[in-house]
Amino acid sequence: MTNHVFHHSDAGGIRIHVLPTKTFKTYAVSLYAGIPLAEETVTPTALIPFVLRRGTVSYPETTRFRERLEELYGAGFGFDVYKRGDYQIVQFRMDTINDSFVSTKENLLEQSFAFLGEVLTKPALENGSFRSSYVHTERETVRKKLESIVNDKIRYAAERCMEEMCRNEPYRLNALGQRKDLEGITPDSLYQSYQSWLNSVILDLYVVGDTTPEEVEQLVTRYFGLGSRKDAPYQSCFTPKTVSEVKTIEEVMEVGQGKLNMGLRTSITYGDDSYAHMLMYNGILGGYPHSKLFVNVREKESLAYYASSRYDGHKGIATIQSGIEIPNYAKAVDIIRKQLEDIKDGQISELELIQTKAMIRNLLSEIQDSAFEMISYDFNRQLSGKDRSTEELMQQIEATGAEDVKRAAETVQLDTIYFLTGQKEE
Structure with missing residues (x-):
């Protein structure tokens, strides 16, 4: 690069x-x-x-x-x-x-x-x-x-x-x-x-x-011709939130397949030095086809049609999305929660680390092939006040070990479980 x-x-x-x-x-x-x-x-x-x-x-x-x-x-x-x-x-x-x-x-x-x-x-x-x-x-x-x-x-x-x-x-x-x-x-x-x-x-x-x-x-x-404007930077208004209890919301609509979503909070944002560890955490949890959610919830247990996670580094929020058979709700919640606990306990394999690094490396190197991707990446610096080149981020990713991911996982708290279901259980 x-x-x-x-x-x-x-x-x-x-x-x-x-x-x-x-x-x-x-x-x-x-x-x-x-x-x-x-x-x-x-x-x-x-x-x-x-x-x-x-x-x-x-x-x-x-x-x-x-x-x-x-x-x-x-x-x-x-x-x-x-x-x-x-x-x-x-x-x-x-x-x-x-x-x-x-x-x-x-x-x-x-x-x-x-x-x-x-x-x-x-x-x-x-x-x-x-x-x-x-x-x-x-x-x-x-x-x-x-x-x-x-x-x-x-x-x-x-x-x-x-x-x-x-x-x-x-x-x-x-x-x-x-x-x-x-x-x-x-x-x-x-x-x-x-x-x-x-x-x-x-x-x-x-x-x-x-x-x-x-x-x-x-x-x-x-x-x-906007000469008189004052140039103000973005303000980071991030304050880490402590979750006192997990909110559970169930909503009933005409759906054949249940949608189980979870919201997680972390104190790590784009401006943090441990941002790379959180990217690795998300990749191991549910960012890619080799991730824990995909393998354990979808493939091994056949509980979900899809299961993945996303991380918004500017807000310190990660989300889990999955589509499940409605009667499997309790079992799916248990297995997803187990994945969260497993990473917290440091149950992260060498293969998971290697595969996740490879996926992130590909994404970062693709940025160089697109002018708009380079622009989008640099705009993160304006939003966060953090200057970090793709090369630096890649070096930090390469240097991330299981212990770093475990530490990132320890900052993650489950905040909300939301279930979109098709009928009330009898």
Whole structure:
């Protein structure tokens, strides 16, 4: 793995991160806009990028907006809305071919900045607020996305488990907002939300490609025009929580297969020196096909259709997802709890360590093959305040032994058991 280093600077109220490289034939541009997750802002914030993608001052009609991307040699433009820790992040992405590979008089990087800057700061308006047709259509889009979660029972169970576990924390909120708040959003109210969002959001702009930090700074100043903003870093509001008793929630719906989810808390987050140990813990527990949950719950006992675990290093939460036959609930809970205890007791084989290291090594080396993956990895540093290259993380993973994983396991506490079931037991 070669070590790629981003150049970090500030300009025009935006933090700028540039990786000059000739490795890729395109420019990858990514703009992250982060704001603390909050009940009153989560829904309008989620809706904003859907409306922004409909049109700008220069390209007010959606068809014209899309044609402009075609004129830029089929530039890619998209966005995502998600949460990292207790922040709601809107990420805009552009992927534009490097001018030297096409015959054009235009500087395509500059044109991409002109386009993205306008998407962010100069939306199409009518009567001083957002176009009502755009707001109504996109409100419907978001509503359908939220409704689709209820229909996808695996996702629904995962969301509900987090809602119950983090009942008094912002993390309970879905990044796409709440259906009940959509109806009340008007073009006027959304435009006001957008203006206050633009003033308070934390902005990080990434560029990977054949350019220089100086060129990018000039383009940001020219096309984003957010000069008076204060550049504030992300605040880590993490406080380890002690679990006094495990919450058990059972919910009845029309399901043929039970969904058993568990929420776990750990004091280890991305900023910790023992983060690598927690990654290894998650890999051995349920991150991969060789993991304990997969082998013991699914294969040996045939208790689950799927069984895996995930770890959010920005929040210090791990989750277990499994799909089971409804009568197997008690047995499945026992076997899953046994896996948690076994790791705490240090029952970790050499093979589990070797296989987990190999899986993480593959993931880390794949980051180097994708400009957007490199950007995504570096953004972890902005969120956590922790500077750790992929090489350093890999060295820490390689150096992790069973004893380190056992120590990480000792910080893990089961917090919530959530079961989505199809019928009440007689």
